[in-house]
Structures are given as C-alpha cells and as structure tokens.
Amino acid sequence: xxxxxxxxxxxxxxxxxxxxxxxxxxxxxxxxxxxxxxxxxxxxxxxxxxxxxxxxxxxxxxxxxxxxxxxxxxxxxxxxxxxxxxxxxxxxxxxxxx
Amino acid sequence: xxxxxxxxxxxxxxxxxxxxxxxxxxxxxxxxxxxxxxxxxxxxxxxxxxxxxxxxxxxxxxxxxxxxxxxxxxxxxxxxxxxxxxxxxxxxxxxxxxxxxxxxxxxxxxxxxxxxxxxxxxxxxxxxxxxxxxxxxxxxxxxxxxxxxxxxxxxxxxxxxxxxxxxxxxxxxxxxxxxxxxxxxxxxxxxxxxxxxxxxxxxxxxxxxxxxxxxxxxxxxxxxxxxxxxxxxxxxxxxxxxxxxxxxxxxxx
Numbered sequence: 001x002x003x004x005x006x007x008x009x010x011x012x013x014x015x016x017x018x019x020x021x022x023x024x025x026x027x028x029x030x031x032x033x034x035x036x037x038x039x040x041x042x043x044x045x046x047x048x049x050x051x052x053x054x055x056x057x058x059x060x061x062x063x064x065x066x067x068x069x070x071x072x073x074x075x076x077x078x079x080x081x082x083x084x085x086x087x088x089x090x091x092x093x094x095x096x097x098x
Numbered sequence: 099x100x101x102x103x104x105x106x107x108x109x110x111x112x113x114x115x116x117x118x119x120x121x122x123x124x125x126x127x128x129x130x131x132x133x134x135x136x137x138x139x140x141x142x143x144x145x146x147x148x149x150x151x152x153x154x155x156x157x158x159x160x161x162x163x164x165x166x167x168x169x170x171x172x173x174x175x176x177x178x179x180x181x182x183x184x185x186x187x188x189x190x191x192x193x194x195x196x197x198x199x200x201x202x203x204x205x206x207x208x209x210x211x212x213x214x215x216x217x218x219x220x221x222x223x224x225x226x227x228x229x230x231x232x233x234x235x236x237x238x239x240x241x242x243x244x245x246x247x248x249x250x251x252x253x254x255x256x257x258x259x260x261x262x263x264x265x266x267x268x269x270x271x272x273x274x275x276x277x278x279x280x281x282x283x284x285x286x287x288x289x290x291x292x293x294x295x296x297x298x299x300x301x302x303x304x305x306x307x308x309x310x311x312x313x314x315x316x317x318x319x320x321x322x323x324x325x326x327x328x329x330x331x332x333x334x335x336x337x338x339x340x341x342x343x344x345x346x347x348x349x350x351x
Contacts (some may be wrong), residue, residue: 021129067126072229072242076249083330084252088339 020064027061048086055079114224148300150317151309155233159320163298166320167283170327174280177331184338190345207258215257222250230325234314240321244328255340267337272330278325286316287321 055078230243287298305313
C-alpha cells in the first residue's frame, strides 16, 4: 500500500506545512492564555464576557486546525449561547440573594 | 497528620504524577503527525461516492450516520432532563414581565443593544437557514444551522422583546418541532430498512452534479432534520432559563 501521506490532497490554496505549524502553535498558546484569563477573573458577569472572548479564540483554533464546521458551532455556542445561559443563571441567583 | 507531613505526601504524589506524565509525553507522536489512512481515503472517495462536496457532512450523516443518531438523542434527552429539573414548582409563581418592580435585577436593554440585536436578527435567520440547508455543499450542517437559528431568537430576547420572544417560541410548538426533528432522522434510517436496505443507507437519488444543493440524497435530508432538532432544542433551553428568571419562590419576597 502507498504511503498515506502521498494521498493528501494539495491545492493551489494549501498553506505550506511549516507555516501552518507556526500558526497552530501560536493559536494554541493564545488559547492557553485565554483559558488562564477566564480562571483569573473573579467578578462573575465579567468572567462570562471573558469566557465569550475565549469561545471566539477556540473558534479560531478550530479554524487553523482545518475544522471550519466546528468553528461555526463554537462561534455560536461558545461566544453567544453559553455566555447568555450563564448570564441568565446569574440574574436568577442574584435576585434570590437580595 | 500534621500540615508538614501532609505537604510531603502531596509533594511525593506530585513527583510521581509528573514522572508518569513526562514519560507519557515522551512517547507521543510528533506535532501534526497523522498516521492515517482513513482521512486521506475519505477525502479521495467521498465526493464520488455521495455527490456531497461537504465531506464532513458526508462523514457525519452517511459514513458514521449511526453515531450521529445517538448524538442527536443525547441532545434530545438532555433538553428533556432540563425541562424536568426546571419545571414550575408548586411554591413558585411567575412574575408579570410587564411590571418589573423595584427588585427587577435585569436592567432594560440599552438602545444600542436593542438596535444591534434587531439589525442582526434577519441576517442571522438567513445564515442559519443557509447553513442547515447546505450541509452537502460547504462546511456547514444541521447542527450549526440549528444553533444559529436559535441564536436569532435569543437576539429577539436581547432586543428587549421578551413578550415577542415568548409569543414566537411557544413551548408546545417548539416541543413538537424538536420531536419531529429527532424522529425525522430516525425515520430516514427506518425508511431504508423498510426498503430492504441497511439502516440509514442512502436510498435517495444522489443527483447528477456533485456539490449541487439537490445532490447527496439523504445527507441533505438528515441535515435538515438535525437543523430542526437543534434549533428547537436550544430555543427550549434558553426559553426555560428565561422563564426561570421570572419565577419567584413564594416567601422570597
């Protein structure tokens, strides 16, 4: 059987592997920094907003790892739906505390 | 055990974990290494076999369609569980959303938020519909489209139109849509069985042109049903939580 790597589809738009590696490592480091930032923020509503930005970073991560369909899901779920659910929950808890 | 002794036990455990972790890391393949060959093979044959140029959708709804049915029902059951946990309790009553009162903890949306939300609602609906109906052609699919469609309803809520949000997403109708979406997926599979084919076998015509919206047979159909299911599921989740912010425990106030 042929070497599986020879089966990879190459188009004029294919980004060279070394460049892609640099891009992927850069975004991985950004994601690690973003996750740390989410944990370090202690004010809850603010933390939700930082989490929303972190969702955006994850979406970029999935894009540079060549999963544009997952990017679309993460964009809406991580950056919009999850923060909104958390804010609604916070609103509920706050009123109980009053 | 004194705090000092505890620290030593912790440090010994940490050293052991670190040693095993580094040992495990040293055996990993290099960054970006893909031993294949399934990805490459699918890339070569999927378009010819299914007429779907969105190969990820072809994998999700055709090659591993049975797994996707399972995932579909995970979401279905999760939403049902959430509805049960967040059901109205006897000791709770709904507050009137028209009369927020002094303890209203959600400030009214500012004009900037309302305008932005209203401007985006229409385009987001179009985008969601496009994503859900083009799984077979481009990287998209029922899940993405469904989530985006549900987001458009969240925008209606963000625009401050709570009553409108409730009117255009009545729980009974959304429940029915969710059930229809989940059942539709399963029914596509059962139809194949009724025709004497394996479960979820693509029994529709694949179309003549790869990448056409009308191509790929059941892949497009399943994606549509998934879109219905997911849009309804996320609308129900948000609706339940919005309702919760309006519920007060008797005795709280």
